[in-house]
Amino acid sequence: MEASLNAYQDEQPPLQAENFYRKREKNSKLSGVKKDIEKLYEAVPQLVKVFKIKEKIGEGTFSSVYLATAQQQAGCEEKMALKHLIPTSHPLRIAAELQCLTIAGGQDNVMGVKYCFRKNDHVVIVMPYLExxxxxxxxxxxxxxxxxxxxxxxxxxxxxxxxxxxxxxxxxxxxxxxxxxxxxxxxxxxxxxxxxxxxxxxxxxxxQSESQQEGSVHHSVQRSVFGERNFNIHSSTYQESPTIKLIKQSKVMDVASRKLATKKKISTKAANNGAARKAANSCPAILTCDCYATDRVCSVCLSRRQQVAxxxxxxxxxxxxxxxxxxxxxxxxxxxxxxxxxxxxxxxxxxxxxxxxxxxxxxxxxxxxxxxxxxxxxxxxxxxxxxxxxxxxxxxxxxxxxxxxTNSSCAKSTSDMHTNSLYEPALAIETDKKVEFASQPLEEKLQRLKNCHEGDNDLEIKITEKATDLKGWHRxxxxxxxxxxxxxxxxxxxxxxxxxxxxxxxxxxxxx
CATH class of the missing domain: 1.10.510.10 (Transferase(Phosphotransferase) domain 1)
Structure with a gap:
């Protein structure tokens, strides 16, 4: 099969071969979408009775969106957008999205919701379709x-x-x-x-409260920093004994305590170990460190909690x-x-x-x-x-x-417009002598262009089209x-x- 395909490709001119591959890629995509639609029907069987899914019109990290039609009692078909949320989405997150659509949606240009279908962990939100x-x-x-x-x-x-x-x-x-x-x-x-x-x-x-709780758990786990040994980090797959954890924790606190003592010029002997450890653990934000604008991270910064946002x-x-x-x-x-x-x-x-x-x-x-x-x-x-x-x-x-x-006075030099414009202005295309009259008023440029192109009936039309192409952007x-x-x-x-x-x-x- 592969040999015959290669032979077919060799026989074709380059353009035909390119068209052949494009057509095959398009057919492959259509086939993939068809399979996705069939899987959706299998996952949520209720949809078969109500909707005829036409095509996939969007795909994101957390969902896929399909265009479908629903048969109305009057006999006409109504277009709908079906948003299929991936099964791994958190139930609370799905419910919150639905609540946003039902309470705030439906007016003032905010999308509303018509129906919602659920089968096991598959959820489909049905919304009006806006072409x-x-x-x-x-x-x-x-x-x-x-x-x-x-x-x-x-x-x-x-x-x-x-x-x-x-x-x-x-x-x-x-x-x-x-x-x-x-x-x-x-x-x-x-x-x-x-x-x-x-x-x-x-x-x-x-x-929000759940995410904050998750964030507080992650606060205690700090990432490793290049060029600096981080005593606080420990693998989630390796379960350490409470004794080892305590030893490691005390090491971190002692290092941070010494930094804290140095900053405040307090004698290490005079400082109470328990108080110093407590101070290092809380590590106030106003405390200066030794690593600002350098390629290292000091112990004071390492002892601070990571900010989760x-x-x-x-x-x-x-x-x-x-x-x-x-x-x-x-x-x-x-x-x-x-x-x-x-x-x-x-x-x-x-x-x-x-x-x-x-x-x-x-x-x-x-x-x-x-x-x-x-x-x-x-x-x-x-x-x-x-x-x-x-x-x-x-x-x-x-x-x-x-x-x-463009600019507010619409008197930009032709050379500048040719360089910067996204619209390819007619004035820059019509002449090679734009440098000579770049500093002249727009009316004089137009007159000189007309003189250079006597008998060219299209010139005046092109200039008029350029004026309308501005569509208000000159003011x-x-x-x-x-x-x-x-x-x-x-x-x-x-x-x-x-x-x-x-x-x-x-x-x-x-x-x-």
Whole structure:
């Protein structure tokens, strides 16, 4: 079989061979989806009587989403989205997600729930289906007015869930569905949601208290640090006797006690062993150490408890307080993510940030918001950030206009536009003499282009098309960048809320 396939490939021209492999790959994917649908029917037999599953439309770490149709009494078919949660999902987490959808969902652009099916450890949540466009596909064709409406509707959804004390924790374009033609929106996927201290979603409180208990268990287990022996670490697979544990614990305390005594200039003989051990174990945060800004970790730092904080979300959309593992995280982290979406819309670049780890992500934020400002903001929520080089903050308008390839006066030089624009402007394409008249007013450029191309009837049409292609991007108001600045406030305590954002002057003529 393999030999005949190779022979068939040799006979085909390169293009036909490529098409053959593409077709085979597509058939393989369709076959895989068909098997997944069959498995879902087997796992939850109730679905067969109600739904006809058409295709898989989404797949994530914790779930898969399918498009299905349901036969209505009137005889018509209604499209539904079936979210199949993986069997390993915690029952409390599933129940909390359902409660978010049932209590907060169904209005103000928040996805609601219609039905829920369960068989053993398989759960399927049935939601209304909203046909939507890919964010990346439409990003550079959106008019400025469409962007304004998009952000307004996103804030409406965030205001709704924040009112109920829900922190979404994974706000991004793929979780905010947008039907451009119908102007319909839906915030989806509450699988990572957490509650605020006063949340109205009872199950989010339970989930949060359980995670805190798990965190307190992990506090006692510290990770090994390169270049420094860590006496506190012990393998989970190796059960030590209480005597060995006690000896190891006393070693750690003695080392930390000596450091503590040195810092406070207290004689080791005069210090009571029990008191010193107790002080070392608690190890106050204000105590300075010997390893700050070095490639080692001192015993004082090793004796401190590790800070456990949630860091759910998608890389590139995480707020500074999430990246620095701040234990107190509020609805402000959703507003930061909304700010990143707005930054992508204004600049025409997506994803705007792409980092492999949290430290790189924080460094990328510094390149836009400034290193000094980031360090100062981190202090407000109890974090110390060290940066070896000072990076100045960038002007948001200048940054976005440079990336998009336009400016507020629409008089950008043709050479600059050709270099920076995502739209390939007609002026840069139509002539090779752009350097000669780069400093001239736009009207003179157009006139010279017409003279150079006498008899070219298409030139005037192309220039007109370019003017309409701007779609309002040549007159972005200052209010847009003021709102963006407030969304990307490095300090979560002063970051704008969803309720405040809807009242911002940027949305002055949009009805609430």
């Amino acid at each position: 939507h466009e890919s964010f990346l596909d439409i990003l550079n064709s959106l008019s400025f007015e469409e962007v304004r409406e998009y952000m307004f509707n996103l804030f409406k959804a965030l205001r709704r869930i924040h009112h109920f004390g829900i922190v979404h924790r994974d706000v991004k374009p793929s979780n905010f569905l947008y039907n451009r033609q119908l102007k319909e929106y839906a915030l989806v996927d509450f699988g990572l949601a957490q509650g605020t201290p006063d949340t109205k979603i009872e199950l989010l409180r339970v989930v 949630p860091r759910a979300g998608t890389p590139g959309f995480r707020a500074p307080e999430v990246l620095t593992k701040c234990p107190t995280q509020t609805t402000a982290i959703d507003m930061w993510s909304a700010g990143i979406i707005f930054l992508s819309l204004l600049s025409g670049r997506y994803p705007f940030y792409k980092a492999s780890d949290d430290l790189t992500a924080l460094a990328q934020i510094m390149t836009i918001r400034g290193s000094r400002e980031t360090i100062q903001a981190a202090k407000t929520f109890g974090k110390s950030v060290l940066c070896t080089k000072e990076v100045p903050a960038q002007d948001l308008r200048t940054l976005c206009e440079r990336l998009r390839g 972005v108001p200052d209010e847009a960048y003021d709102l963006l600045d407030k969304l990307l406030d490095l300090n979560p305590a002063t970051r704008i809320t969803a309720k405040e954002a809807l009242l911002h002057h940027f949305f002055k003529d949009i009805s609430q």
